[in-house]
Amino acid sequence: MRPTIRDVARRLNLSITTVSRALDGYADVAENTRRLVFQTAQEMGYSPNRAARQLRRQRAETLGYIIPSVSAGFADPFFAEFIAGLGDEASAHNYDLLVTTASPASPAEKAAYQRWAQGGKVDGMVLNRIYLDDWRLRYLAGQGIPHVSLERSPSQPDFVGIEADSYTGFLELLAHLVNQGHSRIAYIGGNAELKIDHDRYSGYLAGLGAVSILPDPVLVARANLTPQGGYQAAGHLLGLAAPPTAIVCVNDLTAIGAMHAAHERGLKVGRDIAIAGFDGIADSAHTQPSLTTLDIPVYNLARQLVIMLLALINGETLPDRQVKIQPILVIRASTGG
Amino acid sequence: MRPTIRDVARRLNLSITTVSRALDGYADVAENTRRLVFQTAQEMGYSPNRAARQLRRQRAETLGYIIPSVSAGFADPFFAEFIAGLGDEASAHNYDLLVTTASPASPAEKAAYQRWAQGGKVDGMVLNRIYLDDWRLRYLAGQGIPHVSLERSPSQPDFVGIEADSYTGFLELLAHLVNQGHSRIAYIGGNAELKIDHDRYSGYLAGLGAVSILPDPVLVARANLTPQGGYQAAGHLLGLAAPPTAIVCVNDLTAIGAMHAAHERGLKVGRDIAIAGFDGIADSAHTQPSLTTLDIPVYNLARQLVIMLLALINGETLPDRQVKIQPILVIRASTGG
DNA sequence: CTGAAAGCGCTTACAG
DNA sequence: CTGAAAGCGCTTACAG
Numbered sequence: 001m002r003p004t005i006r007d008v009a010r011r012l013n014l015s016i017t018t019v020s021r022a023l024d025g026y027a028d029v030a031e032n033t034r035r036l037v038f039q040t041a042q043e044m045g046y047s048p049n050r051a052a053r054q055l056r057r058q059r060a061e062t063l064g065y066i067i068p069s070v071s072a073g074f075a076d077p078f079f080a081e082f083i084a085g086l087g088d089e090a091s092a093h094n095y096d097l098l099v100t101t102a103s104p105a106s107p108a109e110k111a112a113y114q115r116w117a118q119g120g121k122v123d124g125m126v127l128n129r130i131y132l133d134d135w136r137l138r139y140l141a142g143q144g145i146p147h148v149s150l151e152r153s154p155s156q157p158d159f160v161g162i163e164a165d166s167y168t169g170f171l172e173l174l175a176h177l178v179n180q181g182h183s184r185i186a187y188i189g190g191n192a193e194l195k196i197d198h199d200r201y202s203g204y205l206a207g208l209g210a211v212s213i214l215p216d217p218v219l220v221a222r223a224n225l226t227p228q229g230g231y232q233a234a235g236h237l238l239g240l241a242a243p244p245t246a247i248v249c250v251n252d253l254t255a256i257g258a259m260h261a262a263h264e265r266g267l268k269v270g271r272d273i274a275i276a277g278f279d280g281i282a283d284s285a286h287t288q289p290s291l292t293t294l295d296i297p298v299y300n301l302a303r304q305l306v307i308m309l310l311a312l313i314n315g316e317t318l319p320d321r322q323v324k325i326q327p328i329l330v331i332r333a334s335t336g337g
Numbered sequence: 338m339r340p341t342i343r344d345v346a347r348r349l350n351l352s353i354t355t356v357s358r359a360l361d362g363y364a365d366v367a368e369n370t371r372r373l374v375f376q377t378a379q380e381m382g383y384s385p386n387r388a389a390r391q392l393r394r395q396r397a398e399t400l401g402y403i404i405p406s407v408s409a410g411f412a413d414p415f416f417a418e419f420i421a422g423l424g425d426e427a428s429a430h431n432y433d434l435l436v437t438t439a440s441p442a443s444p445a446e447k448a449a450y451q452r453w454a455q456g457g458k459v460d461g462m463v464l465n466r467i468y469l470d471d472w473r474l475r476y477l478a479g480q481g482i483p484h485v486s487l488e489r490s491p492s493q494p495d496f497v498g499i500e501a502d503s504y505t506g507f508l509e510l511l512a513h514l515v516n517q518g519h520s521r522i523a524y525i526g527g528n529a530e531l532k533i534d535h536d537r538y539s540g541y542l543a544g545l546g547a548v549s550i551l552p553d554p555v556l557v558a559r560a561n562l563t564p565q566g567g568y569q570a571a572g573h574l575l576g577l578a579a580p581p582t583a584i585v586c587v588n589d590l591t592a593i594g595a596m597h598a599a600h601e602r603g604l605k606v607g608r609d610i611a612i613a614g615f616d617g618i619a620d621s622a623h624t625q626p627s628l629t630t631l632d633i634p635v636y637n638l639a640r641q642l643v644i645m646l647l648a649l650i651n652g653e654t655l656p657d658r659q660v661k662i663q664p665i666l667v668i669r670a671s672t673g674g
Numbered sequence: 675c676t677g678a679a680a681g682c683g684c685t686t687a688c689a690g
Numbered sequence: 691c692t693g694a695a696a697g698c699g700c701t702t703a704c705a706g
Contacts, residue, residue, distance in 0.1 A: 002455060004699060015677040020701060030675060047451075050458050051397070053698035054388035055682045062435075069421055077620075080417035084406055087437040091449065096458065098399075099436045100424040114384075114426065118339060121387050121433065227623040253620075260623040269625075283414075283590075286564040286597040288606075288625030341683060352693045357685060364693060389683035392698045 001144050005047045012040055023048070038265045054120075062096045063309060064122035066112050068129045069101040076225065076253055077281045078298060085302025086126060093310055094230045098122055104129065107157035109136075124148070127143065145147075146312040148305050149319070150321070151195045160308060162301055162323045166199040169294040170248065173276055174207020176292075176329065177246045180336055182274060183211075186219035186244035188233045188254050197222070200278065219244050223254055230257025234327075238265050238273075245273060246335070250315040252277035252284050252293055259287060259334065274335040278327070289333030296327045340383045349377055383445075387651070391457075400646060401431045401459035403449050405466045406438040413562065413590055414618045415635060419487075421656060422639025423463060430647055436457055441466065446473075454482045461485075461646045467532040483649040485642045488532045489659070499638055499660045503536035503615065504543070504630040506664040507585065510613055511544020512627075513666065514583045517673055519611060520548075523556035523581035524593050527569045534559070537587050537615065556581050560591055567594025575602050575610075582610060583672070589614035589621045589630055596624060596671065611672040615664070626670030633664045 009016040014033070022029045022037035029037075037317045041047075054060050065086055067079050083099060090097045098121060102109035113136060116122045124146035127136055130153045137156050140147045149161040177185055187204045189197040201220075208215050221237055223229025229248060237244055238261060247262075249255035255277030259269050268291045277284060280295025304323065311318045331337030346353045351370070359366045359374035366374075378384075391397050402423055404416050420436060421602045427434045435458060439446035450473060453459045461483035464473055467490045474493050477484045486498040514522055526534040538557075545552050558574055560566025567586060575598060576579055584599075586592035592614030596606050604610045607626045614621060617632025642661065648655045668674030 002457065005701095006699080008699075016700080017677055017679095017702080018675085021676090024701085028675060031677080045455065047455055048701095049392070049699050051388045051391035052682090055386070055392050055684085056699080056701045058682070060388070067421065067424065069425075077414040077417060080414060080420075083417075083420065083436060084404065084438045087404065090440075091437045091445075097436050099420060099434050100428045101421045102428075108428075118384055120339065120381065227619060233393075233622065256620060256623045257623060260627070263625050282564060283593060283620060286568065286593045288596060290597070290599050342685095343683080354686080354693055354695095355691085358692090361685085367691060385685095386683050389698090390685075392700085393683080393685045395698070475699080508681080 064125045067101040081298040085299040089303035089306035148309045167203040170203025182246040185246040189250045190225045227257035230254030233256035234261035252279045292335040294327035399437045404438040418635040422636040426643035470555035477582040485646045504540040507540025519583040522583040527562045564594035567591030571595035571598035589616045631664035
């Protein structure tokens with residue numbers, strides 16, 4: 001049987017009030033008493049029952065993150081890194097992280113958000129893979145649930161979180177490719193309603209415009225952010241009568257699939273065709289050839305998001321409610337770099 | 338304000354007892370009453386407060402998994418897939434999944450297990466990356482906390498979980514390589530105390546023994562299960578006076594790093610050198626060349642583990658407390674397949 | 675500086 | 691078939 005606060009109090013002939021206050025660091029407890037309480041609690045292996053504390057404090061001391069899984073059984077290493085950051089920072093503050101997966105905009109996703117938000121399971125939520133019009137953001141705002149997001153929805157009235165400037169990133173990437181002599185550059189995106197697709201696609205178009213290349217709609221494909229999707233989309237692009245000489249992809253996984261497709265067609269990536277991604281996942285440095293990418297520090301972004309969320313939950317004022325970061329263009333062999 | 342059971346009861350002029358029982362599906366509630374209660378609860382947006390229910394039931398309705406992160410900021414896609422399976426199956430049973438990360442055998446890891454187990458935060462835990470002598474297993478068994486694991490520790494008296502037969506898998510893999518004409522075959526493992534390393538290394542040795550090849554200690558390297566580690570270890574092996582013609586790796590990530598090292602030395606993987614991994618992560622099909630691997634259905638294994646854990650928690654008898662599965666040898670271009 | 679008491683929102687014997 | 695009451699383990703005004 002786990003000891004309760006009552007057991008500790010009894011052992012010391014103190015009231016549970018005093019034990020609770022001693023453990024919680026209240027100032028009005030005799031130093032001697034406090035020491036005794038700590039020591040005894042330690043000895044007895046006492047730690048407060050979370051459910052009781054939550055019920056009383058009306059707080060869960062738990063953060064939530066719902067992985068927007070595109071397909072059952074598939075997982076982007078991006079998420080693993082993101083979760084690791086979330087989990088590490090949360091536990092550094094004695095918060096827990098609740099995780100589940102749900103397909104974007106599915107009934108299951110709605111159910112999960114409602115269960116957690118209304119059920120008081122979490123004090124706040126972290127979101128990413130934001131949509132241009134995102135019901136989750138509207139829902140959480142409507143319910144007054146603290147939340148932060150990686151990426152910002154244009155429909156979001158009061159955004160707290162971090163934005164990676166994908167637009168400028170892609171602009172830079174395009175300049176690099178143009179510099180390498182490419183003019184027939186394709187784009188493989190994800191769902192066009194995704195904020196990341198929107199920004200990166202805009203950056204792609206702007207990059208073409210900067211050197212007066214007329215965008216060719218034939219060179220734009222959209223997949224589902226997986227290697228499988230990138231493989232198929234690239235297969236299609238490379239089968240065109242006038243195929244592209246470069247392909248920029250909305251994320252690294254898509255690019256990895258695209259490299260596979262190119263390779264299968266006997267093309268040497270980096271020489272016959274340039275391919276680039278976005279995210280800077282650990283694998284990108286070890287693909288064959290290594291992958292040019294726009295690197296964002298996913299792990300650290302996740303930690304930063306938790307810090308912001310905690311401030312929100314505790315009603316503290318944030319120095320910066322909105323942080324913007326620049327992805328770093330990492331030029332590698334896949335674009336002949 | 339979230340409505341409580343009291344609000345629902347008041348609205349219907351019923352006692353909270355009846356509302357609770359109706360919602361929980363007790364048989365002794367008038368059908369008419371039940372319908373009314375459900376409808377009203379729905380309308381009012383009522384869902385039971387988790388903390389209160391947990392406190393009363395002395396159950397968390399939550400499962401825990403602590404990611405054994407080898408280094409901050411790094412995450413194996415294996416874990417993402419594993420977590421996705423855990424999360425999906427848990428939520429299918431209205432359970433939640435609590436996640437954090439901790440370095441194996443670190444004080445932080447101990448603290449996390451204690452906090453969750455003793456703090457009553459979780460009803461049970463899922464473990465993987467088991468060590469030959471694993472303090473976590475001993476601790477949980479000692480505390481009587483239900484738990485299941487992927488891989489079994491030899492020191493575990495009462496194992497419930499799933500074992501992948503890595504030994505036989507590596508035996509098969511070695512036979513395949515020998516069949517391709519290789520005799521100088523290297524092994525890159527992880528920590529030698531890891532069960533997966535132990536099994537796979539044993540399979541490697543047995544595979545050599547089966548064709549009377551004397552194992553050469555020079556050809557055995559150990560890294561940390563990351564591409565970075567595999568890259569360095571392979572670099573070392575390939576720099577030997579008599580380098581191997583084939584390298585088998587404890588996991589896919591290590592193999593991906595090894596391929597990188599080979600490539601950098603001007604070797605064509607699949608022709609000049611054979612490389613293989615283990616896990617069958619999604620990326621393995623899209624590396625250049627595609628990676629021969631021993632595939633295990635990580636996502637489904639995770640789901641199965643949750644089912645087993647839930648049975649354990651509910652005191653049900655499991656048809657099979659110990660499940661053994663065979664990894665499937667997927668021969669791809671990296672071994673000239 | 676310490677303690678008695680209320681109450682967070684449920685579930686569940688028990689009584690009728 | 692329904693309800694009154696106890697109690698899960700805490701925290702926190704309030705009193706002294």
